[in-house]
Amino acid sequence: MLKFNFEEQLKNTINNFAKSKGIEEQISFVVEIPPKNINADLALNAAMIIAKKVRTNPRIIATELIEIISKEFANTIKSAEIAGAGFINLHFTDEFLQQELNKILSKKQDYAKQENVNKDKIMVEFVSANPTGPLHIGHGRGAAIGDSLSRILKHLGYNVVKEYYLNDVGNQMNVLGESTKTRYRQLKGEDIPFLEDGYKGEYIKDIAQDLINEGKKFEEIDFKKESHTRILETIKKDLEQFRVNFDSWFSESKIASDKDENGKTQVDNVCQYLKEKGDAFEQDGALWLKSTLYGDDKDRVLRRTDGRYTYLASDVAYHKNKYEREFAQVINLWGADHHGYVARIMAAIQMLGQKKEALKVILYQLVSLVRNGQPVAMSTRSGEFITLKDVLDEVGTDACRFFFLLRAPDSQLEFDLELAKKQTSENPVFYVQYVNARCQSILKDYKEDSSTANLSLLSTKEEKDLIKKLISFEDTLLICDKTKSPHHLTTYLIETADIYHRFYEKCRVLGEDKELEKARIQLLKAVSIIITVGLDLLGVSAPNKM
C-alpha cells in the first residue's frame, strides 16, 4: 500500500537504519496520515518500534532518524519533529504539494488508479436475492456496499467481477408457481383458500392479474416460469434504477441441475469428493459435512434422508465453482441474519483446498427505516415490506446510495426517509454535491487557459489544507480496500466538502490578480475531479447545477 511515490524509498531508508542498529529482519511500521487533531502531514511510528527492539529510548532513535530523513528527502519533506511517545511527524514541502496537485490535473478521472499491480481476479458476490419477490430495503444496502466496493477495487486496478447468484431451483420456486396459480384462480372467481406457506405479497396478485389481462389460457400457463421471469425482470429493473449492474448472473441450476458426461451434477461431484476425502460422512441415512473440523459448532447436513440436497450442498458446489474460475479472492456480502452460515462455508472452502483468506464474508447489519422519527414496519411475513423501489422513487438514487454508504457495514443503519429527501444542509449528500456545483459555476465562465498557472501562489492555509486533503484521496481508497468498506470514502468526501467550503469563503477566485486567479482555477478543477470521481465510486452523481 503506497499512497505517495516516495514511500518505498522512505521504507528502505528506515529499514537500512534499523539494520545499522543490528536489526536484521524487516520491521513493520506504518506511514500514515495522522488523526485530525495532529498538526502534521504524515506520521511514522518506526522509532518506537526500533527502540523497543534495541531497548532504548524512542526519542533518541527518532532524533537520529529525523536527521537522515531531512537530509535524504529534502525535496518532499520540509520539516520533521518528534511528537508524543516517539512519533515522527513529517511536513510536506510546497513543491511536493504542487507536484501532487499537478498529478490530479493531468490524470483526471484516472487519478489514484494503480497501474501494473493488483492484477488479481476478485469476485464480489452480492444481492443474490431469491427471485421470489421484489428487492427490499435490506437488499439495497447490500447492493450499495457491494457495488461501491467493486467500483473502488476496480479503480485500484483489481480485476473485479460482480456476480449475482440466482437461487432458481428447489422447492421455493414450486411454492412461487403455486402461489401465482392460486391467486389467478381466486381472481377468476374461484372460492379457494390461499396456500398456508405461499408468497402473500401483492406482487403475486399483480402477476396473476397481468396473466389474466394477457388472455392466456389457464392450461397453457407455466406459472412457475412466468412468475420467476417476471420477478427477475423487476429485480433487474430496480437494480438498474439503483445504478447497479452485474457482470455475471450465475444460476443455481447450473450446479444443481445441469449434468456432466457421467450424468452427475456439480453438487453430486463435490459431495462425492468430500466423502472420499473424509470431510463428509453418512449417518442416519443422511450425508453430513464434517464442518466441526474447521471450527463450526456442529456438523451440517448436505444430503437429506430423502436424497434431496440441502441449500448448503449447492452453496459448497457454487464456491468450488468460483475458485475453479480462478478468483484469487471471493468477497460475499450477506445480511447479518446469515451470520450463522459463515462458519460452515468457511469450513467448506478449506476442505476444498482454499486458504481462509480466499473468502471474505462481509456481513452488513439490517436497516431500520424511520419516517419523522417513527419506525416504519417491514415484515416479510405479512407481505408488507418496504421495497427498494418504493424508497428509490421517494428519495432518489443519489440520496439512497449515499445514506447506505455512510456507515460501516457492521453498524446498524437508521435510514430516515424524510431526512434523505431534504434538500438542505441537514442532508450530507447535497453538502458534497454542492461542492461540484460551486466549482462548476465558476469554471463555466472562465475562458482562459489556466494550465500554465504558477501553483506556488496557492499559499494560504485554506489552499494548502485543501490540496493536502485532495492528495489523500488515494490513501482513502487504499483504506477502503484494506477494510473492505466504502464508508471511509463517504466520510472523506464530506470532510473534503467541509474544507472546500471553508476555502471558498476565504479565498476569492474570480477577479483576483490574474496569476492567482489562474492558480485557483486549477485548484477548483482538481477539487471538481476528486469530488466527481469520489462520488462516482459511490455510484452517486455530481451534477454541475443543482
Place this chain on the structure above:
RNA sequence: GCGCCCAUAGCUCAAUUGGAUAGAGCGUUUGACUACGAAUCAAAAGGUUAGAGGUUCAACUCCUCUUGGGCGCGCCA
C-alpha cells in the same frame, strides 16, 4: 441456554484494525449575504468511549466477567 454483531457528545455515527489532546454532521446558542451559488461560513457548549477487572511503553480497539440491545441456533432457503 449456546453462538455472532453491537454499545462512543442530546440524536445519527467516525476513529486508517494497538498509537498522540477520541472526531464529524444534525440539534442547541451567538454571529456573517451591495463580490464567484447563504444548499454556505465563523464561534460556543456538549465525553470517566455502558460498567468492573486484566494484557501493553501505548486500549474505543485485544482478553475475562457484568448489564443492556439486534440477529441467528431445521435433514428451511
